[in-house]
Amino acid sequence: MLASWIAEKRAEIATLGDLPLTELTPSRRDFTQFVATGKRGIALVPRLQRSNPERGGEWPSLDEVEFARVCDDADVAAIAVRTAALFGGSADDLDAVAGAVSAPVLRDDLCLGELQVYQSRLRGADAVVVPAAELDTASLRELAATANSLHMTAVVAVETTEQLAVALALPGACIGLIGTGSAGRVDIRRARALGGAAPRQRTVLLLDEVEALDELLELAGVIDAAVVGDALLDAADPAAMIAAFLAQAG
Numbered sequence: 409m410l411a412s413w414i415a416e417k418r419a420e421i422a423t424l425g426d427l428p429l430t431e432l433t434p435s436r437r438d439f440t441q442f443v444a445t446g447k448r449g450i451a452l453v454p455r456l457q458r459s460n461p462e463r464g465g466e467w468p469s470l471d472e473v474e475f476a477r478v479c480d481d482a483d484v485a486a487i488a489v490r491t492a493a494l495f496g497g498s499a500d501d502l503d504a505v506a507g508a509v510s511a512p513v514l515r516d517d518l519c520l521g522e523l524q525v526y527q528s529r530l531r532g533a534d535a536v537v538v539p540a541a542e543l544d545t546a547s548l549r550e551l552a553a554t555a556n557s558l559h560m561t562a563v564v565a566v567e568t569t570e571q572l573a574v575a576l577a578l579p580g581a582c583i584g585l586i587g588t589g590s591a592g593r594v595d596i597r598r599a600r601a602l603g604g605a606a607p608r609q610r611t612v613l614l615l616d617e618v619e620a621l622d623e624l625l626e627l628a629g630v631i632d633a634a635v636v637g638d639a640l641l642d643a644a645d646p647a648a649m650i651a652a653f654l655a656q657a658g
Contacts, residue, residue, distance in 0.1 A: 409461055413494050414542060417518045424523040432529055434559040437512035439535035440582055443485040443633040444611045449658040450624050451485035452650055453613070455516055455637030456505065458496025463593075463617070467641050472501050473508045475646070480509040482650040486535070488516035488635045499531050506532025514563065516615075516635065518542065525554045535561035537584060537615070540571035552578040565615060569605055576610065584615045585631070594618055596626045603630040621653040628657070 443451050456472045459465065476487050489505050491497045497517075506513045512534035519525055519536040520543065528536045538551045552562040556579070564575035567587030575583050583606050589595035594616040603612045614634040618624060624634050640646045 409494070413492055413518060414520070416492055416494060417520050417524070421521045421523055424521075424527055427523060427526055427530060429526060432526060432558065435512070435529065435534040436559070437510075437534045438559070439486055439512040439514065439561040439563075440580070440611050442512050443582070443613060445632045447608055447629050447632060449654075450628060450631060451633035452621075452653065453486045453488050453514060453633055453635045454479040454484055454640050454646070454650075455488040455490060455617075455635050456497075456501070457490040457516075457637050457641070459494075460617075460638055461494060463638060465638050465641070468496065470641065473504050475641075476505045476509050478647050479640070479650065480511050482647040483654065484511060484650060485633055486512045486514055488514040488637075489533075490637075491515055491517045499527065502528070502531040502533055506534075514635070519551060522551060522554050525551055525558070525560070529558045529560060533560065535563055535582070537563045537565055539565045539586075540574055541565070541567060541587075545574055548574060549578060552581050556580050563613060563615075566602070569602065572602060572605055576606065582611045582613055584613045586615045588616050594623065596623060600627055600630050603627065621649065622656075624653070625656060 458467050489502045491499050491502050514535040515528040515533040519538050555562040563582045563584040565584040565586045566572045566575050585599050588599040606612050612631045614631050617638050643649045
C-alpha cells in the first residue's frame with residue numbers, strides 16, 4: 409500500500425506547476441499550540457477518510473464536513489483530512505473541511521515536495537505530514553522551512569530512532585510516530601519507546617491507528633495527541649466517545 413501511496417504523491421507533484429502562489433497567505437491557526445499538552449493529557453485529532461485499505465474499512469457515504477463539525481464541537485484539538493485517492497479523498501475535501509471548522513487542519517497525506525506544501529496551504533491546511541523514511545535530510549529541512557514560512561507545522565513522520573534524531577533537529581517540527589505496528593495498527597510498547605526518546609518539550613503525535621481509544625491511555629506522558637480514524641468513524645456517537653475519552657485522559 410505504501411508504494412502505491414508514494415507513487416500517487418510523486419505523480420501529483422507534476423500536476424502542480426500552475427498553482428496560484430500569489431494567493432498564498434500564512435496560516436492563522438497554530439496547529440502545534442492546539443495539539444500540544446505538555447504530556448499532561450492526550451488530545452484527539454479525528455482522521456477523516458472514506459476508506460482504510462490496510463484494515464478494509466469503508467465509509468463511502470461519509471459527509472466529511474458534517475463529521476468534522478461534530479468533532480470540532482466536541483473540542484478536539486485539530487482535524488486530519490486524508491486527501492489521497494487511496495483513502496477515497498481529494499484536495500477538495502481539504503478545502504471543504506478547512507472552511508467549516510475552527511480547529512486547525514492537518515493534511516494527513518504524504519508531502520514529498522515543496523509544491524505540495526503550497527498546495528496544502530492554498531487548500532486551507534495548517535499542517536502537513538512529511539515522511540522521514542522517503543526524504544533525505546536536506547529535503548526534510550527544506551519542506552519544514554517552507555511550512556514554517558507559511559506559519560504551518562511540519563509533522564515529521566518517523567519510525568526509527570535515527571529518523572527521530574533527524575526530526576528533532578528541525579526547529580518547530582512536530583514528531584509523528586508511524587510504523588510502530590502491523591497493518592496500520594499501533595504497537596503500544598514500540599510507540600512508547602520511540603516517543604519516549606523525544607524531549608518532553610517536543611510535541612509528539614501518534615499517527616498509527618488504535619482499535620479503541622482506551623489504548624491511548626497507555627501512552628500517557630509520552631504523546632501529546634493521537635490521530636484517530638477508524639475507531640471514531642465506526643462509532644454510533646463519535647461526540648460522546650470523544651467526550652468520554654477526554655474526561656479520562658485529562
